[in-house]
Amino acid sequence: MGQVNDPNTPSGHETDPGDPLGNPLAAFAALRTDAGLALLDEVRDVQPAQELAAATRLRREHPAPLVSAALAQARLRQRAAAKFGARDAARMFFTPNGVEQSTRASVAAHRAESFKTLGVRSLADLCCGIGGDAIALARAGISVLAVDRDPLTCAVARANAEALGLAELIEVREADVTEVDTSAYDAVFVDPARRGGRGRIFDPEAYSPPLSWAVAAALDAPRAALKIAPGIPHEAVPAEAAAEWISDGGDVKEAVLWFGTDAPASHRATLLPGGASLWSSLDAMLPDPPVRPVGRYLYEPDGAVIRAHLVAEVAARVEGGLIDETIAYVTSDALHPTPYAVAYEITDQLPFGVKKLKALLREREVGILTVKKRGSAVEPEELRRKVKPQGKNSATVFMTRVAGAPTMLIGHPVG
Structure with a gap:
């Protein structure tokens, strides 16, 4: 995680230099005592909105810096559950930088x-x-x-x-x-x-x-x-x-x-x-796939594939080409299941236009709209507000370029 000193104390609050628990190492050592571990267990499920009330109550029985350190550690453990799993995170210890990096x-x-x-x-x-x-x-x-x-x-x-x-x-x-x-x-x-x-x-x-x-x-x-x-x-x-x-x-x-x-x-x-x-x-990487018209299926390669410059390998697997020489969307007339890309069946291809999209979505009774963009300045949330999707159906719209032209592709995930 790199050699950087963590400027944050375990408590996340300023500490009194005259207090022995004002030293981050001392505060952390206090958390590992029997009293500290018991306090950590007590505050394990305290949510941010409950911290002030919990701190006020606990400071009647424990040193204020230790309470602050325990509450901050509980908060870090809650954040860390997404990375480490709830079971391990509940037993581990963290610093703010440690959770982040x-x-x-x-x-x-x-x-x-x-x-x-x-x-x-x-x-x-x-x-x-x-x-x-x-x-x-x-x-x-x-x-x-x-x-x-x-x-x-x-x-x-x-x-x-x-x-x-x-x-x-x-x-x-x-x-x-x-x-x-x-x-x-x-x-x-x-x-x-x-x-x-x-x-x-x-x-x-x-x-x-x-x-x-x-x-x-x-x-x-x-x-x-x-x-x-x-x-x-x-x-x-x-x-x-x-x-x-x-x-x-x-x-x-x-x-x-x-x-x-x-x-x-x-x-x-x-x-x-x-x-x-x-x-x-x-020395064996494939050249960029050719640009071709949008077919029945659109493949969205995984981000790791794109970063590794292996889009051409995915295109070869699905017998497809690019929709634009600068856009990492692959299109094909056939469906080829692959773990390296998500496949969508394309139902409509329209020049960019909010009014056109709004009318089509209303006609299709689309109320759940997923907006994806690549090569477009349109912000998904802004577009969703403008078209105001309503209805029982769902759809995905790709705001992108096709052969250099701003284009909207409408479809839905396959499988």
Whole structure:
């Protein structure tokens, strides 16, 4: 998750420097005492609207900083359930940055299984954050050295390993990752920080640590993986790496650069939770599909497929072409089920026009309208307000371009 100090206290509130619990580490340690754990259990289901009343009541019996820390931790656990599952999140500990930047459990498990398949039995997890990847690796039977330089982050990672019964497989070390000797490990995993004080960092050399350092560390290891932003320019991918883009539930989550896998330089799209994987070596990637008229079916490739530049491979599988040379929609006259794209049956093709769309939807009694756009400046919510869909039926409208012309395609998902 990168080497960035978490500026947020566990409580999420300003603290009194004279209070021993005003120190973030002390406040976190207090949460792990019997009294702190009991308080965490008591506030587990407190919702944001109930926090003020709960805090007022609990401060009659507990120190105010501890109550604030417990309520903030409960809030973080509620947020983390989407990434880690309710069962694990209820037992784990988090920081605000940790919830935001940690790897989703399903993605971490996929990567851990990939390392296991490669024969990795020990791994140095550099920039471990709160330990999300270390947990998945340990559950795959891999011994992990988890390294981060932030004291609070290390304390949280250590607590998570203990809370989930994985402490024997996870050693947490507070250190600068650039100074750690990883030669004794089968593999290295690096997750540089891609956020700063002003938000996301788009320059890979501004990562912490920089991508160039991470690549050098990967090349020194027998096997390695680097987690990077999915929007990384393809020209920034090292020639020695196999690049994998991963989506979960249709949302692109991250990209990974793999080293030492004995695979040729390649691009891969992996779709979770099913695990379907589409790949091509760089020297065998297909040219862009031809542009053709809209057929009976429209295919919307998964975001990981688009990021990996594998749309042409999907087009070949469905015997289709592009609706526009700059738009990643594939069209075909035949239905070819594929895990790499969602298929829609197209019923209407109209030049862009709100009045035309409104009249067609009224005629079709469409009350549930899904608006998708690619290559259009129209905002879905604005369009939905203007057409005011009413009726018992549903439809999907694609605001896009067909052979360069602004176009509306109306249809519905197949299957």
